[in-house]
Amino acid sequence: MSATLTKSAPTPGAGGGTPGRGAAVRGALGGALRSREIAVAVVLLVVVAVATVRNDSFLLSADGWRDLLLTPSILLLLAAGQMMVIVTRSVDLSVGSTMALTAYLTGRLFIDVPGIPIIVVVLAGVALGAVLGLVNGVLVAYGQVPALVITLGTMYVYRGIMLTWAGSDRINAGDMPSGFLALGTKQVLTIPLLTIVAVAVVAVVGYYLHTARSGRELYAIGSDPDAAKLYGLKVPTRVLTAFVLCGALAGLAGVVHAARYGTVSSGVGNGIELQAVGAAVIGGVAIFGGSGTVWGAAIGAVLLVTINRALPILGIPDFWQRAVVGALILGAVVLDRVLALRQSRKYDEEREG
Amino acid sequence: MSDTPSTPSAPATPVLEMADVRKSFGPVAALRSGTMTVESGSIHALVGENGAGKSTLVKIVAGVHRRDGGTLRFEGADVDFTSTAESKGAGIAVIYQEPTLFPDLSVTENIFMGRQPLGRGRRIDRAAMLKETTEIFERLGVDIDPRRPALGLSIADQQIIEIAKAISLDARLLIMDEPTAALSGVEVERLFAVARSLRDEGRGLVFISHRFEEVFALCDRVTVMRDGAYVATTDIATTTPDAIVEMMVGREVGELFPKTVATIGEPVLEVRGLRSAGTFRDISFDVRAGEIVGLAGLVGAGRSEIARAVFGVDAYDAGTVTMRGKKVRPRRPRAAIAAGMAFVPEDRRKQGLVVDASVARNVASVIRRQLSSLGLLTGRAENKASGPWAGRLEVKTNALDMAATTMSGGNQQKVVIAKWLATEPQLLIIDEPTRGIDVGTKAEVHRLLSDLAGQGLAILMISSELPEVLGMADRVLVVREGQITAELDRTEATPESVMKAATAGAVPTELTPVLPDALLKEVGA
Amino acid sequence: MSASTPTKTPLTKRPAGGGDGSARTYASYARPAWQRLLLTRETAIIALLVVVLVWANVNVPNFDGPLTVYYLFLDLMPILLIALPMTLIIITGEIDLSVASTVALTSAFTGVLFTDAGFSFPVAALAAIAIGAVCGAFNGFLVGYVGLPSLAVTIGTLALYRGIAVGLLGTEAKTGFPDEWADRVTDRIGETSYPQGLVVFLVLAVVFALLLHFSSFGRGVFEIGLNDEAARFSGVDVARTKLVLFMLAGAVSGLAGVYYTLRFDLSRGDSATGMELQVIAAVLLGGVSIFGGRGALHGVIAGVLLIGVIASAMRLEGQTQNVTNIVTGVLLIASVIIPRLLSWASGRLPRRTRGDT
Known part of the structure; x- marks a missing residue:
C-alpha cells in the first residue's frame, strides 16, 4: 500500500528513476515547461517563424496566410471532441469514419433535395455525427466494454455504411451549391470563416470543461473512475455525453471537409482518428484521462498540420512529415513522464521537509 | 443477537x-x-x-x-x-x-466535486469554492494549499480533505x-x-x-x-x-500464540547499511536459522519498504543484502528467490497472488521453471506439484482450477504461503501474516510459522498487531521513521518498550497503549 | 528435472485438529473435461467459423473451388503472422499499433537493400527482419523500461515508422524481386490449394502456442495481464517480458513485410496501411480480452480465418469490401457485448466496488 496518493493508471514494470540532477536546473526547466499549452505554442511559433524566414510566402502571402489558418480547422474540431473522450479515460477511433459519413451526407442532401437551406444541411451533419457518437456512447457506457474495442468496431461499420451508401459515386464541387462552397473560402478580416467556426467550437468546449459541473465531472471520471462512482457521479451519463459531443464535432468536421475541399471521396478521414489522438497527446492530454486542456489539444492539432506544411520549406522532403509527427508524439509522451516523475519527487521532498 | x-x-x-x-x-x-x-x-x-x-x-x-x-x-x-x-x-x-x-484535480475541486457552488449562468463559482475551502481548512487548523492537486498528498492529508468534504456537506x-x-x-x-x-x-x-x-x-x-x-x-x-x-x-483467546522454542543457528540473512532516500536509512540486522525476527513499528514507519527492498522488489540506494554469505543482486526478485528468499507480501489480493488465476497456477507460480521439462510446462505438472502443497496447508477448495478470487482471506493466505513454501526457502519474509483472516486460520498460521522456525527456517515477520509480534518473535526490531530504534530480546520486548521505541514519546500521553491483559498474559511479557 | 515435491522437504506441517495425518488431496478440475473444452469463447468462435464455412460451401457459388482457399491464405498471411505476437502483447494488457508501419518499413528496407545496395535477397530479407526487431525493441523499451503507455507510444511509432518508410522511398516503388523467392512463398504445397508460405505460419503458430500456453514465460504473460504487481512479487521480470514481446511483434512484422514484398513484387512506403487495426480486430474477435489476462491462440487463429472466410464468401457473392467491413465491425462489437449481455441476463454481472474485503 503506498502511503501517498498516486495515479491508478497502469504502473510501469520498472519505474525506478535516477535521482535528479540539480534543483536549479530542474526549477528553470520545469518553469518553462509548466504550461504545456505555452510550450507547444512556442514550438508552433518557432516552426512558423523558421518556415517564414526560409520562404516568406509561408506566412506573408495571402494564400499562405489563409492555408496556415484554414488547413488545421478539421483536425481542430476532431481533436476537441477526441480530447473530451480521452479525458474520461476512453478513446474514439471512429471519428474518421463518422466524418466520412457526414461529409457524404452533406453532398447527398444537396443533390437529392435541391434548394435545401445550407443551415439545415449543417445541422443534419452535426445531428448524424451525434447519433453515431450516441451509438458508441451507449455501447461503452452501458455495455461496460472498452471503448477501444467498440470504436474500432464502429470505425469499420460506419466506414462500410458510407462506402456502401456511396457506391462508386463521388461528390464533386459541381454537386454542391456555390453558397456552400463559398463558406470554404469566405474570410472575415482575412481570417477564414471555417477557422473562426473551429476556434469558436474549441472556445465553447474549453468554457464548458472549465465552468460546468458536468465538464469537471469528465475530468473526475478519467482521474479515478472508482472514486467517481463513490462520489455518486453519474458516470455512464457523462461518458455518454462525451461520446455524443465527440461524434457531433466529427459530424461538423465532415461538413467542413465538404465545404473546404468541394469533393467527397471514399478516403475522407482515413487514418485521421490517430492524428486526432496524437494531437491531444502532443497537447498534454493524458492518454489515461483526468488531465489536459482542450487548448492543448487544439494547439497540438495546429502544430501537427502546420509541421506537415512547413517541412518542405524547411528543406525536408514532405515524405518525412509523418516521421516528424511520430517523433513529436513520442517526445510529448516522454516529456510527460519526465515531468510527472519530477513532480512526484517534489511532493516527496515537500512531505519530508 | x-x-x-x-x-x-x-x-x-x-x-x-x-x-x-x-x-x-x-x-x-x-x-x-x-x-x-x-x-x-x-x-x-x-x-x-x-x-x-x-x-x-x-x-x-x-x-x-x-x-x-x-x-x-x-x-x-x-x-x-x-x-x-x-x-x-x-x-x-x-x-x-x-x-x-481524484489525483489530477485540485484539493478544492475534490471537496466540491459534483456539487460545486454555481454562480450566474450555472457557472461554477470558483471564488466561492476557494473561499469555503480556505475557511474549512482554517477551522481544522491545517495548512494545505487548496489549489494544489491531490496527487502526492500523504494519507493523513487525504483524510483531512475527506473530512473537509464532510463538513462542507454539512454531514450530520x-x-x-x-x-x-x-x-x-x-x-x-x-x-x-x-x-x-x-x-x-x-x-x-x-x-x-x-x-x-x-x-x-x-x-x-x-x-x-x-x-x-x-x-x-x-x-x-x-x-x-x-x-x-x-x-x-x-472464545478464549489464550490459544493464539503457540510459540515453541527452536534452536537458533547460523545467520541466514544479513542486511548492512541499507538506505533508500526518503524511506529508510542505516538498516542493519541479521536473521538466523530457526529464528523469528519481528519487525514492529507504526504503519508507515518503513517496515514494509525495508522488506520490499531486501527482496528486490524495490530499489535501494546503498547497503548490502547477503544470504548465507553471498551478496544478493539488488532490484531483482528472481535473484532473491534463487538465493533462498520467500516473500509473503502485505497486500494479498494485489501483491500476494493473482486472484483471477487458479489455485494450481498460483501455487506453482514461483517453481514453474523447475516444473518445465525441455522448456515446456504443462498444466498437469502444475497440478501435480501444487496439489500436495495446497493439501499440506489445508487449503479449502473444490478443485485446483478454481480461481483464488472465490476464496476467503484465510484460504488465500494459505495459497500464498503454499506458493512460497514450494520454493523450499531458507528465509521467509512475511508481512502482516494474519491481516484480514479469521481467528481459526490465524491460529493455524501462527502454529505453522512456529513449526517452520522449529525446522530451521529463518523468518522475518512484519506485523502491526503487537500481541502477534510479542507472541511469535524471538527478537523484535522496532522501526521508527525509517530507522531501527530498538532491538529487543524476547524477554525485553513488552508492549511498553516496543511502543516507546516505535513512537519515541511522539505519541500523546492519552494514547499510551491500553492492551488487553488477556492477550498479554500469553505473551509472557 | 527435479521438481520440488513436498515429500522431499523437511518443512512438514503437523496435521491440525487430530486428523489421520494424511494431507488433503484435490481434484484437478472442478468441471468435467467436455465442459472445460466446449464452454469457451474460443470454441464459440471456432464453431462460428465452421458454420460459416459450411454455409459458404453450400450456398456460395465457387466457394469450394481451389482458388478460394489459395487466395484466402495468400491474403490473410500477414494478418495471421502478426496476430501471433499481437495476442501475447494484448494478453499482457498492452497494445501495438505500429505493426503495419513496421511491415511497410521493412518492406521498404528490403527493396532498398536489394535493389539499391545490391544485397542478395536472403540477406536483405534477414536484415529487414532484424530492423523489424529493432523497431519492436524500441517500443518495448519505452513501454517496459520507461513505463510509458503503449497506446500512446505505438501511435507515435505508427507515424514514425511509416514516416521513415515513406521517407526512404518517396513516391518510388521498387519491383523486380527474384521470382525464385516469390515462388517459394506463393507456390502451392504439392497438389493442394495451400500456398507454401503457410508452412512458415504453421511453424510460428506452434512456436507461439508453446511459448504462450506451455511455458513458464507464457504463464508470466498471463500473470502480467491479470495483475502485474503480483507477477513482479513472484519474480516475473515484467519489463523484460514486455521488451521481448514487442521485439517479437517487430520481428514477425518484419517477416510479414518481406512476405508482402514478395507476394506483390512491390516495395512501397504506403503498403499495409490500416492493417494494425485489422490485426487487433481479429485478435479481439478471437476471444482475447483487451484488459489482458485471458485469451488463447487457437481462438485468435479462428478469429483471423473467420474474418477472411466471410470476406472471401462475400466477395464471391458479389458483395463489396464495404459490406465485409460492416460485418467485421459488427462481429467485433458483438464479441464483447454478447458475453456482457449473457452474464447480465443471468444476474452474474460482477459488482466492482472499491475496497471490498
Whole structure:
C-alpha cells in the first residue's frame, strides 16, 4: 500500500528513476515547461517563424496566410471532441469514419433535395455525427466494454455504411451549391470563416470543461473512475455525453471537409482518428484521462498540420512529415513522464521537509 | 443477537438507527444482523475482527450496497439509499480506509466535486469554492494549499480533505473506517481534535478501529460485531478492553500464540547499511536459522519498504543484502528467490497472488521453471506439484482450477504461503501474516510459522498487531521513521518498550497503549 | 528435472485438529473435461467459423473451388503472422499499433537493400527482419523500461515508422524481386490449394502456442495481464517480458513485410496501411480480452480465418469490401457485448466496488 496518493493508471514494470540532477536546473526547466499549452505554442511559433524566414510566402502571402489558418480547422474540431473522450479515460477511433459519413451526407442532401437551406444541411451533419457518437456512447457506457474495442468496431461499420451508401459515386464541387462552397473560402478580416467556426467550437468546449459541473465531472471520471462512482457521479451519463459531443464535432468536421475541399471521396478521414489522438497527446492530454486542456489539444492539432506544411520549406522532403509527427508524439509522451516523475519527487521532498 | 445491550441514559436524539440489517453476496452472508444506534453529538466506536461485517454495514449506510432486509433509519425517517449520491444528499459522509480522491484535480475541486457552488449562468463559482475551502481548512487548523492537486498528498492529508468534504456537506453523520491505520502519532492527535470538535457541534460520528487505545481515548460508546452479527453495545466508561476482546472473539483467546522454542543457528540473512532516500536509512540486522525476527513499528514507519527492498522488489540506494554469505543482486526478485528468499507480501489480493488465476497456477507460480521439462510446462505438472502443497496447508477448495478470487482471506493466505513454501526457502519474509483472516486460520498460521522456525527456517515477520509480534518473535526490531530504534530480546520486548521505541514519546500521553491483559498474559511479557 | 515435491522437504506441517495425518488431496478440475473444452469463447468462435464455412460451401457459388482457399491464405498471411505476437502483447494488457508501419518499413528496407545496395535477397530479407526487431525493441523499451503507455507510444511509432518508410522511398516503388523467392512463398504445397508460405505460419503458430500456453514465460504473460504487481512479487521480470514481446511483434512484422514484398513484387512506403487495426480486430474477435489476462491462440487463429472466410464468401457473392467491413465491425462489437449481455441476463454481472474485503 503506498502511503501517498498516486495515479491508478497502469504502473510501469520498472519505474525506478535516477535521482535528479540539480534543483536549479530542474526549477528553470520545469518553469518553462509548466504550461504545456505555452510550450507547444512556442514550438508552433518557432516552426512558423523558421518556415517564414526560409520562404516568406509561408506566412506573408495571402494564400499562405489563409492555408496556415484554414488547413488545421478539421483536425481542430476532431481533436476537441477526441480530447473530451480521452479525458474520461476512453478513446474514439471512429471519428474518421463518422466524418466520412457526414461529409457524404452533406453532398447527398444537396443533390437529392435541391434548394435545401445550407443551415439545415449543417445541422443534419452535426445531428448524424451525434447519433453515431450516441451509438458508441451507449455501447461503452452501458455495455461496460472498452471503448477501444467498440470504436474500432464502429470505425469499420460506419466506414462500410458510407462506402456502401456511396457506391462508386463521388461528390464533386459541381454537386454542391456555390453558397456552400463559398463558406470554404469566405474570410472575415482575412481570417477564414471555417477557422473562426473551429476556434469558436474549441472556445465553447474549453468554457464548458472549465465552468460546468458536468465538464469537471469528465475530468473526475478519467482521474479515478472508482472514486467517481463513490462520489455518486453519474458516470455512464457523462461518458455518454462525451461520446455524443465527440461524434457531433466529427459530424461538423465532415461538413467542413465538404465545404473546404468541394469533393467527397471514399478516403475522407482515413487514418485521421490517430492524428486526432496524437494531437491531444502532443497537447498534454493524458492518454489515461483526468488531465489536459482542450487548448492543448487544439494547439497540438495546429502544430501537427502546420509541421506537415512547413517541412518542405524547411528543406525536408514532405515524405518525412509523418516521421516528424511520430517523433513529436513520442517526445510529448516522454516529456510527460519526465515531468510527472519530477513532480512526484517534489511532493516527496515537500512531505519530508 | 440475544445479548441485551446495556442501556445507558440516552443523551441525545439518535441520528442513525439500524436494526437487524442483512446482506448477502451470493451464498455468502456478509452481514447477518447489523444493529447500531448512533446519537447525535457522540462518537460511536464500531469494533470487530476483520470479516465481522463492519465494512459491509458501512457500505449499506453509504448506499454502496443495498440491504436485503432489516430497518435503516436516518434522523428518524426510514431510508433506502440506492447510491452514494443519495446518502450524501441526506447528510451522511463516509471516510474510507483508503481515501478516494481524484489525483489530477485540485484539493478544492475534490471537496466540491459534483456539487460545486454555481454562480450566474450555472457557472461554477470558483471564488466561492476557494473561499469555503480556505475557511474549512482554517477551522481544522491545517495548512494545505487548496489549489494544489491531490496527487502526492500523504494519507493523513487525504483524510483531512475527506473530512473537509464532510463538513462542507454539512454531514450530520460522519463514518470513519479505520482512519488512523496509516497515521503517525501527531496526525492521530490532529484527527482526534477535529473529531471532537465535530461531535461538539452536535454531529454523530462512527469510528471504526482496531486500536483499543484510540477507541478508549476518543469514543463515547462502542458496538461490537462478530461473524456478521451484532453482539453488544455499551458505554466506554463502563467497559474494559478485555471485555470487548472477549465479545469480539467469542472464545478464549489464550490459544493464539503457540510459540515453541527452536534452536537458533547460523545467520541466514544479513542486511548492512541499507538506505533508500526518503524511506529508510542505516538498516542493519541479521536473521538466523530457526529464528523469528519481528519487525514492529507504526504503519508507515518503513517496515514494509525495508522488506520490499531486501527482496528486490524495490530499489535501494546503498547497503548490502547477503544470504548465507553471498551478496544478493539488488532490484531483482528472481535473484532473491534463487538465493533462498520467500516473500509473503502485505497486500494479498494485489501483491500476494493473482486472484483471477487458479489455485494450481498460483501455487506453482514461483517453481514453474523447475516444473518445465525441455522448456515446456504443462498444466498437469502444475497440478501435480501444487496439489500436495495446497493439501499440506489445508487449503479449502473444490478443485485446483478454481480461481483464488472465490476464496476467503484465510484460504488465500494459505495459497500464498503454499506458493512460497514450494520454493523450499531458507528465509521467509512475511508481512502482516494474519491481516484480514479469521481467528481459526490465524491460529493455524501462527502454529505453522512456529513449526517452520522449529525446522530451521529463518523468518522475518512484519506485523502491526503487537500481541502477534510479542507472541511469535524471538527478537523484535522496532522501526521508527525509517530507522531501527530498538532491538529487543524476547524477554525485553513488552508492549511498553516496543511502543516507546516505535513512537519515541511522539505519541500523546492519552494514547499510551491500553492492551488487553488477556492477550498479554500469553505473551509472557 | 527435479521438481520440488513436498515429500522431499523437511518443512512438514503437523496435521491440525487430530486428523489421520494424511494431507488433503484435490481434484484437478472442478468441471468435467467436455465442459472445460466446449464452454469457451474460443470454441464459440471456432464453431462460428465452421458454420460459416459450411454455409459458404453450400450456398456460395465457387466457394469450394481451389482458388478460394489459395487466395484466402495468400491474403490473410500477414494478418495471421502478426496476430501471433499481437495476442501475447494484448494478453499482457498492452497494445501495438505500429505493426503495419513496421511491415511497410521493412518492406521498404528490403527493396532498398536489394535493389539499391545490391544485397542478395536472403540477406536483405534477414536484415529487414532484424530492423523489424529493432523497431519492436524500441517500443518495448519505452513501454517496459520507461513505463510509458503503449497506446500512446505505438501511435507515435505508427507515424514514425511509416514516416521513415515513406521517407526512404518517396513516391518510388521498387519491383523486380527474384521470382525464385516469390515462388517459394506463393507456390502451392504439392497438389493442394495451400500456398507454401503457410508452412512458415504453421511453424510460428506452434512456436507461439508453446511459448504462450506451455511455458513458464507464457504463464508470466498471463500473470502480467491479470495483475502485474503480483507477477513482479513472484519474480516475473515484467519489463523484460514486455521488451521481448514487442521485439517479437517487430520481428514477425518484419517477416510479414518481406512476405508482402514478395507476394506483390512491390516495395512501397504506403503498403499495409490500416492493417494494425485489422490485426487487433481479429485478435479481439478471437476471444482475447483487451484488459489482458485471458485469451488463447487457437481462438485468435479462428478469429483471423473467420474474418477472411466471410470476406472471401462475400466477395464471391458479389458483395463489396464495404459490406465485409460492416460485418467485421459488427462481429467485433458483438464479441464483447454478447458475453456482457449473457452474464447480465443471468444476474452474474460482477459488482466492482472499491475496497471490498
